[in-house]
Amino acid sequence: MKPIIVEPQFEKVAADVLIIGVPEHPENVDGWERLVENFSSRLPEWIKTGDVKTDFKKIVRLPALDGKGYARVFFIGLGAKQDLNEDRIRESFAAIGKELIASKATSAAVWLEPFTNDSLGHTDIAFLAGEGIGLGSYQFESYKTGSNEKDVRIETVQILTEQDSDEMKAAFEVGIIHAKAVNEARTLVNMPPNILTARKLAAHAHQLAETYGFEIHVLGKQEMEELGMGAILAVNQGSVEEPQLIVLKYTATEEWKEVIGLVGKGITYDTGGYSLKPKDGMVGMKGDMGGAAAVLGAMQIIGELRPARNVIAVIASTDNMISGEAFKPDDVITSLSGKTIEVLNTDAEGRLVLADAVTYAKQAGANYLIDVATLTGGVIVALGHDKTGALTNDETFFEEFLEASAETGEFVWRLPLTEKDKKRIRKSDMADLNNSPGRDGHMIFGGGFVGEFAENTPWIHLDIAGTSDAASAHELGPKGGTGVMVRTLATLVQRMEAEEE
Numbered sequence: 001m002k003p004i005i006v007e008p009q010f011e012k013v014a015a016d017v018l019i020i021g022v023p024e025h026p027e028n029v030d031g032w033e034r035l036v037e038n039f040s041s042r043l044p045e046w047i048k049t050g051d052v053k054t055d056f057k058k059i060v061r062l063p064a065l066d067g068k069g070y071a072r073v074f075f076i077g078l079g080a081k082q083d084l085n086e087d088r089i090r091e092s093f094a095a096i097g098k099e100l101i102a103s104k105a106t107s108a109a110v111w112l113e114p115f116t117n118d119s120l121g122h123t124d125i126a127f128l129a130g131e132g133i134g135l136g137s138y139q140f141e142s143y144k145t146g147s148n149e150k151d152v153r154i155e156t157v158q159i160l161t162e163q164d165s166d167e168m169k170a171a172f173e174v175g176i177i178h179a180k181a182v183n184e185a186r187t188l189v190n191m192p193p194n195i196l197t198a199r200k201l202a203a204h205a206h207q208l209a210e211t212y213g214f215e216i217h218v219l220g221k222q223e224m225e226e227l228g229m230g231a232i233l234a235v236n237q238g239s240v241e242e243p244q245l246i247v248l249k250y251t252a253t254e255e256w257k258e259v260i261g262l263v264g265k266g267i268t269y270d271t272g273g274y275s276l277k278p279k280d281g282m283v284g285m286k287g288d289m290g291g292a293a294a295v296l297g298a299m300q301i302i303g304e305l306r307p308a309r310n311v312i313a314v315i316a317s318t319d320n321m322i323s324g325e326a327f328k329p330d331d332v333i334t335s336l337s338g339k340t341i342e343v344l345n346t347d348a349e350g351r352l353v354l355a356d357a358v359t360y361a362k363q364a365g366a367n368y369l370i371d372v373a374t375l376t377g378g379v380i381v382a383l384g385h386d387k388t389g390a391l392t393n394d395e396t397f398f399e400e401f402l403e404a405s406a407e408t409g410e411f412v413w414r415l416p417l418t419e420k421d422k423k424r425i426r427k428s429d430m431a432d433l434n435n436s437p438g439r440d441g442h443m444i445f446g447g448g449f450v451g452e453f454a455e456n457t458p459w460i461h462l463d464i465a466g467t468s469d470a471a472s473a474h475e476l477g478p479k480g481g482t483g484v485m486v487r488t489l490a491t492l493v494q495r496m497e498a499e500e501e
């Protein structure tokens with residue numbers, strides 16, 4: 001999707017679709033009369049009669065007459081101008097993106113002015129247009145024979161504005177970079193587990209490394225054994241697939257310091273192991289690598305935008321299977337940190353693989369840690385499907401994170417982690433920790449377990465079990481993988497760059 005910046009002269013537009021935002025009182029929009037003149041003098045009447053609507057996100061598609069450079073116009077209602085904020089604009093453009101694909105448009109022209117208000121300028125809108133259209137137009141290429149022939153791609157977007165064209169172009173392109181990375185994460189989540197194995201995930205990371213010049217190291221089973229990564233190895237024991245610990249390093253400064261560690265759960269399939277999931281609870285567990293997808297997506301944005309902040313990504317990947325060799329409840333395992341773990345539930349495997357990944361990240365110099373994981377059903381009970389659950393051991397770090405999430409519109413809510421909770425995680429006759437203290441409030445036990453390995457390093461845990469995979473279409477995309485946290489993680493890294501300078 002290439003941006004072309006042109007002046008808002010409607011007679012010069014050449015695109016399949018012209019996109020016009022219609023706020024309440026559109027006649028107050030600078031340049032509105034020029035649009036009316038070019039499209040139809042009846043337009044004000046149609047707004048009055050409700051044929052063209054000002055209600056927020058209501059799209060009306062109208063054909064254009066012969067002689068126009070555009071074949072159709074999408075009018076999208078924006079409601080009251082003063083109510084417009086980043087989230088609403090992003091959603092509007094996502095709705096437009098979806099509509100463009102549905103109407104098989106390959107080019108569009110967006111007039112920025114109607115979307116602006118006192119707090120949102122042209123540059124903000126250009127960025128949100130790129131991001132929103134990119135997110136909303138996502139389509140998963142399925143494996144149905146012949147299905148990809150139907151695929152529509154938006155090739156160019158003309159941006160109609162009088163503002164500095166380089167700045168507008170750059171803002172729109174950053175939006176597209178965000179959307180592309182999220183869409184990549186969505187695709188990883190949507191891919192079937194027989195195709196997306198741990199090795200495939202590693203191959204994807206290799207591609208990123210090649211494209212962006214990241215340092216990459218992928219540890220297989222043998223190296224894990226040499227290092228003593230007993231936790232991820234235990235989860236992998238029942239599998240015929242090789243486990244992979246995928247490590248990407250983005251070096252921004254001469255010295256490897258002030259490193260942000262992004263740690264992702266990459267369970268390519270979670271059967272539950274011997275603590276087997278019921279058959280209905282198992283379907284969909286191909287998405288148990290949503291945390292890994294989020295981290296890889298964030299690295300893609302980081303690779304594109306190159307913030308001045310060192311980042312290490314560590315992804316722990318394997319499937320959780322059953323065989324004569326699989327680990328089982330009552331096993332005691334020794335993690336990379338040296339801490340021993342009594343396994344009470346093989347379905348609480350995410351915290352095990354994350355334990356070794358977090359320790360690895362710390363040993364590799366991470367001064368800040370964020371782990372992202374589809375960790376517990378408990379977070380879905382607590383917060384539903386539109387809020388990511390969080391835990392932290394550091395107020396300041398979490399404040400900064402919340403600001404990033406407010407910027408991206410990805411809602412995060414923190415749950416408490418008390419000394420009493422930690423005691424229950426540490427309660428075992430056999431080992432230092434147990435991996436399943438109970439079902440009451442178990443989102444906290446899951447994340448809290450990972451926190452035992454972060455120790456005193458500033459740490460944030462993100463449980464995306466409810467937000468990583470959507471059962472139906474939502475504001476920013478279709479059903480399936482959402483790519484949640486890709487944008488927030490990348491935005492946080494960028495914010496932390498600005499601060500240190």
Ligand code: BES
Pocket residue numbers: 270272288345347348349350374375376377378436438442465466
């Ligand atoms: N991968 C699941 C969590 C999950 C549930 C993700 C629903 C996405 C949708 C995780 O490994 C798991 O099975 N967690 C258990 C933990 C329990 C055994 C303590 C759970 O939440 O039931």
Ligand code: ZN
Pocket residue numbers: 270272346347348349350
């Ligand atoms: Zn599980």
Ligand code: ZN
Pocket residue numbers: 267270288347349350374375
């Ligand atoms: Zn799992």
